[in-house]
């Protein structure tokens with residue numbers, strides 16, 4: 001085949017197909033010592049696979065390229081067999097009694113019948129919500145806006161279900177055809193909520209000359225003004241795999257429930273703390289800066305549902321006396337487990353260990369994510385509360401409704417800060433209604449003996465307090481914003497607060513995004529994938545924005561590949577005080593929503609500790625702090641397991657099994673367990689076989705972490721591809737990405753060169769902490785190639801380049 005030379009398209013953000021040009025047999029002779037000799041992307045040196053439109057800009061709800069359909073036909077053609085709910089079980093490529101292969105034909109009466117029936121169902125569903133709230137009022141503080149939106153989407157799910165039964169629609173029909181069916185006006189079709197699905201904003205006018213990003217991410221793409229904005233649906237690469245084609249979690253190939261997520265992680269992903277000595281722990285914590293900026297999935301009633309209270313011995317007697325709901329969950333062994341809310345997805349059927357025995361738990365709580373209202377029929381999608389762009393929305397407030405104002409001083413463009421007792425700058429403690437995070441009702445977790453040490457007001461609500469490391473990094477970013485605002489004010493004394501705020505925000509976002517692309521992600525993907533996806537920061541010149549690229553966060557990446565950081569997470573962290581001699585060690589499990597060090601202003605000691613220690617390997621292992629003690633709160637002790645939640649979340653969001661993502665990424669179709677040995681060690685395949693009944697059942701988070709790493713990379717082909725695609729879209733689909741030229745918000749050539757030269761992690765840390773020295777590449781271990789340098793040598797930004805007259809060319 002003739003491939004276009006890389007130089008023709010480099011940095012232009014053109015669309016390309018991800019499916020072609022792969023020779024999987026190159027992998028067969030790979031070095032089995034965990035790294036491939038030959039990257040599967042090695043089509044030919046310096047060239048890229050053929051272009052086509054099979055992948056980019058494609059909307060999974062409306063359009064399927066023939067290439068993609070070869071992947072999903074395997075899972076979508078399976079009949080849905082939900083006992084007592086389906087009137088008809090279609091097989092293979094049947095398309096239903098009435099429907100035409102390409103079109104579903106629904107009469108007016110049938111449609112109005114479906115809406116009427118769904119109306120009754122939604123009343124029942126809403127009653128279930130209210131009953132739950134009456135028995136456990138914690139969820140009453142949940143965001144009314146998101147709650148109502150989720151009811152709207154539930155209504156459309158009910159309509160879909162009625163039509164499915166009435167017309168015997170196959171899963172493929174539901175996924176590919178039903179979303180295109182025009183639905184009549186109905187009480188649930190409110191414009192306000194239809195906005196979530198619509199690519200074009202129905203309410204916001206976008207001014208093309210506005211040089212700054214909006215806080216909510218709207219107006220980034222001037223043709224499709226909602227692309228990338230917060231409180232919108234995620235984007236999918238492949239249609240979802242739900243058991244009923246609508247929202248129920250997928251079943252195994254044999255139509256039986258999949259193995260318990262915790263059994264999988266217990267047997268296949270043991271608690272091994274193997275370090276990657278070449279990476280610092282700062283690299284792992286920085287992963288949360290990326291993740292929290294771009295994904296924020298909300299769970300029903302803000303997680304304030306205890307799905308296990310009718311099952312776990314400790315809560316059972318108490319809960320059962322006050323509340324007897326009729327919902328059940330079919331656990332992996334086929335037992336009916338009583339659940340208190342229809343959106344529960346508890347984890348049961350695992351091997352008891354010390355931790356679960358200690359708290360007498362046979363069930364672990366997991367609540368399903370909020371559905372995104374789609375104002376159309378078809379399968380469920382989920383909502384992203386964060387702006388989907390790399391724009392520091394978790395710092396500036398785009399992840400919460402109307403939160404950003406409460407984070408600013410409105411003087412000199414500054415963000416609000418506070419002082420700790422030791423005089424250090426910290427974030428502002430939470431207080432009052434502005435600080436209430438109505439999307440995540442997880443409580444703050446002060447030390448038992450110091451109940452006054454609270455949590456902080458952040459652009460990400462409670463999540464900014466999830467652990468002291470992410471809270472510290474957010475603090476550094478806030479401090480940096482304030483430096484920039486002050487520096488800009490010096491050269492532009494006539495600028496008012498708003499201009500100073502927006503210019504400082506623009507510069508801070510550019511600086512952090514430069515660090516993401518130049519320092520953080522290359523250490524995950526490696527040189528070849530960085531080049532393949534055109535992710536390298538250029539040494540000079542501009543890159544080009546492509547309005548045909550959708551910058552949205554991608555389901556398949558957010559639920560599996562981008563969670564690689566969970567395997568990097570350590571158990572023990574050092575806090576190293578200013579004399580470098582005095583150190584303490586803290587356990588992650590004791591610091592969830594516990595801000596004691598941050599409260600005391602010990603941000604420099606925390607960062608110093610992150611720099612001095614290594615991250616854990618990216619591998620299929622995890623530490624008990626997140627596998628047994630996630631969000632451990634001594635006031636309400638219970639076991640939460642992040643690895644099994646990751647598995648469950650993939651199923652909750654309808655993510656197809658691992659082999660389909662592998663096929664999407666490499667073009668390689670797995671036909672047997674043996675085939676998997678091309679991508680992962682035979683020992684791993686053997687262990688997978690012990691837990692999964694079929695290779696087409698393997699969950700993406702599990703399969704992806706088991707893959708051999710690609711040469712020069714810290715991830716395998718599937719995660720490498722999903723991460724690469726995601727960053728590619730965040731870069732070329734973002735009109736305000738800092739290197740893009742010719743846009744109203746572009747930096748001048750001189751400003752851009754200044755950012756390229758001075759926006760480094762070392763500089764950021766030196767300017768925002770009290771460190772004396774730092775290694776040149778702070779994400780990597782100290783070595784002769786990565787020596788320590790004095791912070792005093794780090795240059796300041798030359799704000800003169802921002803003096804009025806230089807602005808926006």
Ligand code: HEM
Pocket residue numbers: 284285286287288291295296297298466467557558559562563564565566568569588626630642645646649
């Ligand atoms: C202290 C370390 C960390 C903890 C305690 C933690 C905890 C969590 C939790 C509780 C969730 C929500 C899980 C769910 O309900 O589905 C989550 C989601 C996620 N995490 Fe982590 N995480 C950590 C580090 C990281 C790192 C380093 C990365 C990336 C490199 C990462 C990437 C993600 C992503 C992409 C999501 C999905 C977010 C969403 O959909 O809202 N995490 N994490």
